[in-house]
Amino acid sequence: VKNRQVILRNAVPGRPRPEDFALAETTAPEPADGEVLVQTLYLSLDPYMGSAIKGRHMSGAVAPGEVMPGETIGRVVRSRHAAYREGDLVASRNGWQEYAVASAPDPLQHGLAAAVARVATPLAADPRVPLTAYLGALGSPGLTAYAGLLTCIDPKPGENVVTSAATGAVGSTLGQIARNMGARAVGLAGSAAKCAHAVQHLGFAACVNYKEPGWTERLAAACPGGVHGYSDNSGGAVLEGVVGCLAMGGRIMLIGLMDQYNTSERLPGPGLGPFIGKRARITGFVVYDHRHRLAEWRRIGAQWIAEGRLRFHEERIPDLAAAPAAFARLMAGETMGKLIVAVGGE
């Protein structure tokens, strides 16, 4: 069987461009004993991949010539493992390709190893929820929002919880969880259209366009009493601006460094004066540490989706060949919602 792939063509010092990637074709591998062959149905495109192609992400570096990594939902098409049958739906990490072999999850594996290893996890899909949600609101981005909000921010009712990238996969979920827990969700996004979407479709109390001059004043006005919780994926100017709006005892959760993913430089952090003045805290968060809570989150999140209390927006990329251009738009901040590549099979 033919296996179409997208490989990294060259090193990417700045913002990724479509021409930094190349289509390749090979033959689908044969599963060894204890392995399964998984056909990719849906591939998730995520900002961390911009860090991985610069060799800086903890999930591993991607070298030129290698297949791009990525989380996928797929179907077992050949099984040499007793626990899997052909047709089973699995979550795996096939990457940007049509087929990959995977092993069964080892219950002794935890955290990072289990998260990035080539394992196929049986997917017990909820019929009320579209399959692609398991890559977004009910996948790693959603678990980032849920576990991060609870452990790093711990919002109290009435508090202002702000998120960067409010229409992104993590931010849109985090804001709605905060709101469902009784906090006020306030978004930051990079266009008027995204802000309108966050308020009208996702139910944020307010959303501020951080590309407009004076945005920090508008954020302060949107957060009476200051910013109590903030989820940041920028690590740069947006973070610096929000730090200036912190409430006493503000808690910041740092989940990504988008401002550094598109550059070879490592940037300094925000000035620390407000952290003392506001007795504030910043905590680095890695979703791999919290995979044991995925089932818990999926139960809660699926119920909320069924009730209409957790909404999400997807941009569906119709073909693997279009993934590089979509990824370039993602890293330029030009997309809205979760990017899903419909690789095939359905």
Added chain:
Amino acid sequence: VKNRQVILRNAVPGRPRPEDFALAETTAPEPADGEVLVQTLYLSLDPYMGSAIKGRHMSGAVAPGEVMPGETIGRVVRSRHAAYREGDLVASRNGWQEYAVASAPDPLQHGLAAAVARVATPLAADPRVPLTAYLGALGSPGLTAYAGLLTCIDPKPGENVVTSAATGAVGSTLGQIARNMGARAVGLAGSAAKCAHAVQHLGFAACVNYKEPGWTERLAAACPGGVHGYSDNSGGAVLEGVVGCLAMGGRIMLIGLMDQYNTSERLPGPGLGPFIGKRARITGFVVYDHRHRLAEWRRIGAQWIAEGRLRFHEERIPDLAAAPAAFARLMAGETMGKLIVAVGGE
């Protein structure tokens, strides 16, 4: 009665020099009804004063011509308050002068207001403890160490707890508390003599001179398994270096920005990459929030002092006129231990 004072002479854009201050002489004020006149016995010199004279400290700005503020131990020499008699020992905030009036503490005042207001708090001195300890190990610096260590770092037995300014009033106390709680105390200090003092006199497991090239490698070697807790008063290059040595789940407590106290600039913070990689946390700490724990800390600390398990080093400045030069040395990192000005009366 004559009242000698030290006033700020001019704005101080850089590191303070003795000539930025001037001696003045006035007449001791008369206490109004409900007030007491307090004669200063001992004055504490502390790094935060370097921030106050730049107008940046939360205890208030000091303008040219004003008396320098500061914590003091004194004696009531005239009382117009029923709860005080002449001869009573009090902790107050007389500043850099021989006499000041103060009111009785208002039990409704809390936190910052009570901490910086002109109030005289009765001092129940422990006979096993020298009076000056109530400005250092058992005063605000000691409470910073105790409450900060417990709330921001929460050390576990065997963990490596690092402190900047290891021979300073906060750092020396913090390291010994951490050690008494079963952690390993590792110091950072700016000279070989200070490092020797920290190990030999204060009982640190190790101390690294951060002014020598390669100090971060030596710190890493002194902290097998990484830095689990770190108390920082630099906010600059020392912090950046320690961040590179963090253990997984490392906790940093930020109590000062010494690197900015001597400059008009506000500096950026450390790069944030390691905070994600190490799931680390940095928390700003203000001792004024924790004054309700002062009595608790004084009970514990006095017992440790009596048992020889909490040691401290003081440099005694013999006269108020010598305070500016001593303060300049403090802000240049050239002093060791707690600076106490013996203002008079004993």
